Amino acid sequence: MQRYTKTAMSLHWLSALLIISAFIMGLVMTSIPGFSPAKLRYFSWHKWLGVTVFALAVLRVLWRIFHQPPPHPAHMPVWQNHAANATHWMLYVLIFAVPVSGYxxxxxxxxxxxxxxxxxxxxxxxPNPELKPLFRAVHYWLDMTMAALVVAHAGAALKHHLIDRDDVLKRMLPFTK
Incomplete structure (x- = not known):
């Protein structure tokens, strides 16, 4: 089984943790009515997560340029190869676009x-009050699109592991052989 590099795995799982944390924090902070010290603190933390995700995205792309991922298994249908590649590239675009739109x-x-x-x-x-609602909507919908793709990505990995019983998921798990 060909695996991702330890660096690729670390960047993947750290990015995933931070993206999920920022998503949850975004839902929590926007559900708090009015302005409070807690809400303002959550907004700051959410922004810090976004900046960190953006920086990790730069590192991930640089790593990916110089380190090819392992090939898909030979038994994987062509349509699944295309779907996996498309999903990965859309996720790469979104890990840049979501923080930029939030910024x-x-x-x-x-x-x-x-x-x-x-x-x-x-x-x-x-400051531009006319553009503010546009950027807010763009940030929201890009984030919801990313959430849907993350669910699809995780679902596909679990399908490979639990139903197909192949090594697709294990290639990205740091503590498996």
Missing amino acids: LYTLSAGVPVVYLGVWPMPVFMA
């Missing part, structure tokens, strides 16, 4: 992003 939403609202409360991120646009 644009934040800037259009006139709220700075200060990473970890220490490093101010660049402000390259003035």
Whole structure:
């Protein structure tokens, strides 16, 4: 069985953990009515997760450029190969697009992003109340699209493991042989 590199596995699972955390935090923070210190703290944490996911996405793409993933199993139908490749590339696009759209939403609202409360991120646009609802909607729908693709991706991995009983999932699990 050909496996992903330990670096690829680490970047994959760390990205997954942070993306799921940011998604859940986004749902929680937007369900809190009004403004409160807790809500503002969650918004900051959500933004920090987004910046971190974006940085990891850059690392993942650089790693992927220089390290080819293992090939799909020979028994996998062509349509599944195409579906897997399309899903992976859409997820790569979304791990950039979701944080960028959130950043644009934040800037259009006139709220700075200060990473970890220490490093101010660049402000390259003035507050824009007209664009704010657009960026909010784009961020939301990109995020929901990513959530659907993550569920499909995990479902496909589990299908390979539980039904097909092949090594597709094991190639990405760090503690299996």
